[in-house]
Amino acid sequence: MGSKMIITDAVQFSKMLRTLQDECKDSCIYEEDIQILRVNGEKHLHHIYRGDRPVFICEKTAPRIDSEDDKMDETHSDDETNHEVKIELGPQPLTIMKARQLLSWYTMSQNSIVSPAVSPAALLPPAVSPAALLPPAVSPAPLLPLWVRCDMADPARTTWLGAETACTGNKVSGVKLYAVTCAGSTVDKGSFITLDELKQEHKNRHHPSMMVARGTAQYNLFGSTVVENTTIESQSSVTVDFKWSHVESILETPPLSSTATLNIKVSSGDMRSPMYPLYKELEFLQILADGLRTGETEWMEPEETRSAVQLTREYLDELQNTVKTLQDQSTKEAVKVKTETGTSETEIFNSLMERGDLDFIEQLWVRMRNSVTSYQDVGDCLKLVIKALQYGDIKPWIHRDSSSSLSKLILQSYHHQMDHVSLTGLTPVHMLLEMGLDKMRKDYINYLIGQELTTLNHLSYYLSTEEDLQEQVIRLRKLHHLLEIMVTCSTFLGLPYDRLFLLTQLCLQYYKTCPYDEDHEFKLQIKPALISHFYQKEQAVSWGVEVSSGNGPREVKTSWLLSDKPLVEHIIFETDEMTVNGDSEEAAYFTTMLCCSLVNFAA
Template sequence: MDLKCEHQAKLSQNHLLTKTSYFASYSLLSSSEFPDETTASEGWMTLQCTWNKARHIFELPHGDVSCVLNVHPVSGDERSPAFILHKELLKLQGLTCGLQTGEIVWSPQEADHSLTDQLTLMIQGLQERGLRKKTENQQVPLDSTDFDSCLEAAVLGKRESLDFTDHLWTLLSGCSSFEELKMALAFIFKQLNSKEMRPLIFRKNSTTLGKFIRQLHHEDLETPSLEGMKPLEMLVEIGVEKLRRDYTSIFVGLELATQEQLQPFLQSSGNIVLALPELQKLQNVLEVIVLSKTFLQLPRQTLSSYTREALKFYSTIPSVDPNHIFHFPVQISSVHQLLERLPVLEWRVSLKSQDKHYHVQTICQIATKPPFDHCLAYKPTGHEFSNYVTKINCIQDTVRKT
């Protein structure tokens, strides 16, 4: 009421009806160390609400409310449930860069057994229990009543349908040197040529190793060359193939997107180096989805809509823009109870009136961040946060054009 009295004091009693609008921004996810700030390695989420009726400062939105969810995904945020897939993507990125520069930082060997011994144990294990007889089109079992469990299983790398190269990527991506990788692949081809093992390979597996194994069932073939950078190319191929199938399993298996919508991100015209930016786009889309589900518990239909919109955006750009912010509509009914527990980043009221030729507007904003960069932050002793109050009064004379 004080704000309204201050606003109306600039008008005569004959002024037209005052229009009010309210805006509030709430923090869903911010920096873990500094609640008012974010770091380059951490994503953030805010919820912005606009409505027309309120009686008190900081009053929660109600009535006819328009809500927008702002998401800034960062691949590599350790708080994200999708961090495990980012680690695989990061490892693949390092190997791919090695194809272009010839320089690779290899991981030190941490296992007690040599890589050859580990490969032997893996092959024996697969032969004993057998790979599950599933086609590559079968996805994560979908239980409409337990979407959370399905999503958790998907992003934690628990895909059930794995072929031989998927298992091989897990071991070979941990090689400690180029020579060790070359020796491991030579060992694999020796085992394959002995005809003692016939591992399962998906029909659409287009890697050099996958094609060799499929054709070996029907004829004797010459072992692919391991000269030059060929071993590294083979490793990158199976890594790209594995991650493509991981993302497909998540998005298609959980009914977040269709195979057709994902197809532009799964093609690279035979150039495995070009596949990396497309996989990074899918990782960022996944970051958006897991954050929206984790902090807002949005239904599958809403997450599917967000997925399609994010995929549409990424299909128009060559690579991921680290500064891009997604804006998604959200129903107030889905977040109203959550608003009571969220910290308010900004609360603003705008009053607009007209008195003959005069247009008067008053804006009052209360925010946790200063309105201008040159304002110095001041936090009194004993107070965790400070609020900055900003008032703006604007009077426009339509006759005098002032």
């Protein structure tokens, strides 16, 4: 009877997993105190599990706070107590005994010889028909891998136990069982396992005829001494992942024959960045767009000491009094505007980004952006411009592809037939936003096309004026983020043209279908030799070696990992305080070991 109960529990547990898998649910509760999650394995099992499919994670259900507990007694109502009650606990581990039980149920349920050993009728309540458990006409897909958080209370200090099916063709032929053990951080490299010891550990478990040792490592390029005091945004990061075969020693530097992948995440808005002036310009554009959407505008502090109306009037007077051609005037004014705005770009970025062809509307935009502080300012400036156009005082030069409302009025003024424009309500802000969009689109085109990173056809999605203004601003923000990434990779990493070109295409393609996201990591394959000076004298933030044997479903592995942060989030580790020795900084590493066993089912 005992074996029947065990199999009954196994079948019921597998049914719960099957429902979660087939119905694509995110989570469920099992036995009241166990939570089962269906999640991205690589995200939750940091460096421990590498796979492209979801996994099940079992953990202890977080303690619930009863509604009565929310109503604190009047004698215990200080802010600190209230805060502590509302703290959300992180993931909670299960005991090693419970974890082993769950994995045994998982394993038994996948064994076609063991799991049917109990009559379906015996597994069901009386009200349920045995037909409910009859096998379907088509065999179901194998269950997703199962991982259980453990409390590290056993002598081996186990933090995870895992299991996944091994298949031969469409049939489950066995289960691979995993055990993950961890230790706190240390700078004592003498305490690390040697490569020979790791190979011996694998040999003792699996008795292979051949073994392969593969290495992985990650370096943080922003942490390198080569790039101290750079102008790269502090919340940005560029890391590089290495993979290589034939590891010879623990913590060896990845060879130049490695496969290397850059992970690029760039945030906007750092004052030290060459892109900061453009970022401020885009920020003002966003403020105008938000004002149109909400009816309220939080104006930025003006960069100019003179009023917007004064600057506009002076600009119009200059145009009226000039004796030079409009084209020459535009070039002259473009140079003057650059001086006035006080930009702080690096010399390289100056030569690539600054334009000498700002037309009348773009120069007007620069003046107004730096000085307007109210709706009244915007309206008064545009009234001066429209009046000058109506009286023929100015015949400004504009780009042929300008699409703003003001550009249409200028074209009409050439023929002395201007439409009436009522500068009331939000109309002036609408017109100013159009001016800024036109100008900034040309700025980005100037860089991307000038550097031959893309073509106008590939930019059509981002440059379209057929969308509403809010959507146009969103697409411009995406283009700006792309430019931030390009500037980071060209000025900081010095990537060659072919890599910049490929990265541009990746970013353009991504943002055509995805929302704006500064936390997204763009990945780029690269030759290690191109960035060797960044990492070869640095310490890895993570380093691992995997000893494996067997092929396909019979492959088994033993892994050993070093990391500057713990790879498990449900355990609090002690940290070695001695992480610095004089002028030479020694990295303190957490160690994680993964062992694998293969359980074969009888045919």
